[in-house]
Amino acid sequence: MDEKFTTLTGVAAPLLRANIDTDALCPSRFLTRINETGKDGFGGFLFGDWRYEKDEKTPRGDFVLNQPQYQGAKFLLARDNFGCGSSREHAVWALKGYGIRCVIAPSFGEIFFNNCFKNLVLPLVLPEAQVEAIAAQLDDGGEVTVDLEAQTVTAPDGAAFAFEIDPARKEKLLKGLDDIGITMERWDEIKTWQDADRAKRPWNYLDAGQ
Amino acid sequence: MAQPRTLFQKIWDDHEIHDFKNGYSLLHVDRNIMHDLLGSLVFEPLDKRGMKMPNPELHFATQDHGIETETGRTDETKIAGGKAGVQGLRRKCKEYGITMFDLGDERQGICHVFTPEQGIALPGSTLICGDSHTSTIGGLGLLAWGVGLTEIEHVLATQTIVAQKPKTMRITFEGDVAPGVTAKDMILYTIGQLGAKAGNGHVIEYAGAAVRALPVEARLTMCNMSIEMAARYGMIAADDVTFDYLKDKPYAPKGELWDKALAYWRTLPTDEGAAFDREETIDATKIRPMITWGTSPQDVIGVDGRIPDPEAATSAEQKAYIERALLYTGLQPNQEIEGTPIDVAFIGSCTNARLSDLRAAAKVLKGRKVVDGIQAWCVPGSGLVKRDAEAEGIDKVFKEAGFEWREPGCSMCVSLGGDKFKQGGRAISSTNRNFENRQGVGVRTHLASPEMVAAAAVTGKITDVRKLAS
Numbered sequence A: 001m002d003e004k005f006t007t008l009t010g011v012a013a014p015l016l017r018a019n020i021d022t023d024a025l026c027p028s029r030f031l032t033r034i035n036e037t038g039k040d041g042f043g044g045f046l047f048g049d050w051r052y053e054k055d056e057k058t059p060r061g062d063f064v065l066n067q068p069q070y071q072g073a074k075f076l077l078a079r080d081n082f083g084c085g086s087s088r089e090h091a092v093w094a095l096k097g098y099g100i101r102c103v104i105a106p107s108f109g110e111i112f113f114n115n116c117f118k119n120l121v122l123p124l125v126l127p128e129a130q131v132e133a134i135a136a137q138l139d140d141g142g143e144v145t146v147d148l149e150a151q152t153v154t155a156p157d158g159a160a161f162a163f164e165i166d167p168a169r170k171e172k173l174l175k176g177l178d179d180i181g182i183t184m185e186r187w188d189e190i191k192t193w194q195d196a197d198r199a200k201r202p203w204n205y206l207d208a209g210q
Numbered sequence B: 001m002a003q004p005r006t007l008f009q010k011i012w013d014d015h016e017i018h019d020f021k022n023g024y025s026l027l028h029v030d031r032n033i034m035h036d037l038l039g040s041l042v043f044e045p046l047d048k049r050g051m052k053m054p055n056p057e058l059h060f061a062t063q064d065h066g067i068e069t070e071t072g073r074t075d076e077t078k079i080a081g082g083k084a085g086v087q088g089l090r091r092k093c094k095e096y097g098i099t100m101f102d103l104g105d106e107r108q109g110i111c112h113v114f115t116p117e118q119g120i121a122l123p124g125s126t127l128i129c130g131d132s133h134t135s136t137i138g139g140l141g142l143l144a145w146g147v148g149l150t151e152i153e154h155v156l157a158t159q160t161i162v163a164q165k166p167k168t169m170r171i172t173f174e175g176d177v178a179p180g181v182t183a184k185d186m187i188l189y190t191i192g193q194l195g196a197k198a199g200n201g202h203v204i205e206y207a208g209a210a211v212r213a214l215p216v217e218a219r220l221t222m223c224n225m226s227i228e229m230a231a232r233y234g235m236i237a238a239d240d241v242t243f244d245y246l247k248d249k250p251y252a253p254k255g256e257l258w259d260k261a262l263a264y265w266r267t268l269p270t271d272e273g274a275a276f277d278r279e280e281t282i283d284a285t286k287i288r289p290m291i292t293w294g295t296s297p298q299d300v301i302g303v304d305g306r307i308p309d310p311e312a313a314t315s316a317e318q319k320a321y322i323e324r325a326l327l328y329t330g331l332q333p334n335q336e337i338e339g340t341p342i343d344v345a346f347i348g349s350c351t352n353a354r355l356s357d358l359r360a361a362a363k364v365l366k367g368r369k370v371v372d373g374i375q376a377w378c379v380p381g382s383g384l385v386k387r388d389a390e391a392e393g394i395d396k397v398f399k400e401a402g403f404e405w406r407e408p409g410c411s412m413c414v415s416l417g418g419d420k421f422k423q424g425g426r427a428i429s430s431t432n433r434n435f436e437n438r439q440g441v442g443v444r445t446h447l448a449s450p451e452m453v454a455a456a457a458v459t460g461k462i463t464d465v466r467k468l469a470s
């Protein structure tokens, strides 16, 4: 992987609802399109049911990402439990493909949260009141900045908020590390463990003559 | 004496290859289950590196998500890109030596249905799959969870996963459930009590006499919906009920290996005095047949209950929440939910499409007819479920009542394939998610047990199944 996540500055769009699920982020009917688009080509499906009229083409004027001040948004602000529901990583690919690299919310669905890091998208946890405080400044657009190293988010008015992030995940984002490559460096350790486990739980290994 | 440990902790300890000392561990993955949504894409990193899989025999695949469920189906899907997924996965499984239960194979079915059925999932093991309802399989007493595609790439290449250790939570059911109350009602009630976020960051162990009394298939139903409480993992300790179920399953150990496995499995249940990060109790005597009224599984009431009133909400946020949900579901506050007319009745999915589910629904349907104009479908969870149901004549009961009897797959649980409900229709469904548009654009979903779905199909409206008891 050659990408990293260090700092990000850009337009932030407020979508202040709780429980925005991954079906909403990427409706099911688009999932199989991955075979045509690959992981990078999924932005067009983001919020497919909310962004467009039923014809799936005409943008709905009342949807936040269709409003002129939020064009090119890199941040999304939401309420509790963002990304709950289905494990589809497509939800993250849709956000990233659209250009959103950071979602700020008080809490996240766990699988979604995890999937974000695998794709160098930052799911940033801030208390509800701080999400509201930033969102209140976004009526006319306005840029937000996140500095991952310093663990701060800066609102359009310059107010900075500190956020917590797991150090291991932070490092992954900053360095853009290749997970498979790192684990393979431990291959001997894995192999030794598996050999011992084979002796302990032989039934688990289906080549053990079952 | 050694520190008492939970079931979860024992499995975790026995799969930990490396502790990164930062809350994460490298865990061995005993089983990986794949489906057509992954297509060939998930094999890209292996292809690129020219790597071999270390343990292809520990991986299994099927076609379930995007395929059609009509009789005479082929690889063709009505959904764009679906066929490429089906064929891509097939090609790659062949190339890498992975066992696939393909279309046309009796063992083909929904990933979380065929896995227990084949004895592929065993107590005390770790299992991952690219579907959030993998928690289902924890009903056999193992650690099973849903992961994203990038994590599966890692498992294919290394047979391991980097996992963050969850907190533990035990939900204990006290008292017995009333007759006519199912595992689906138990779990829906629990989600209603604790909320859709309750399990975030946790592994849930379900306990108590009412849980122990459940047969394996019902335990799978219960664990299935753990994710609807935001818990990635749900589990029920394996016991004799589990062992009886698994014995002689095709991939379960045999002979001496079985005895050895059994001795190990018996050491796994949570020790007396083991501490959980969170403990909850549920009064099982309060549970009735449940039905959802909103757009999250937590929006649930007893079938004899009334639809919530936003005016009675305790906060502005809750008021807005109820209003929004009711706007979508088109229901009136304070109304009784019983009697609400429905357009669609669906029995299927990894939550409730096993043989016991179809039997229970057939009991209600027998000698009755689906009300005219209602689209009623039954999609068995696997080819084996279908075969066994047909051997008992259950298919005839469904068909005579006016249900369509279809081929196994996810179908309207995820509405990927050509399977479509009437736009904006009101559906009662034995599935697990009533999110907006989940079962088709504008479709309003009410989650319930298969029995309740059958009762609604033959009365044309949401009905307390206990009133139809014959």
Ligand code: SF4
Binding pocket: B064, B065, B110, B111, B112, B131, B132, B133, B348, B349, B350, B351, B409, B410, B413, B414, B432
């Ligand atoms: S039936 Fe539904 S929940 Fe179950 S595996 Fe299929 S899509 Fe997922």
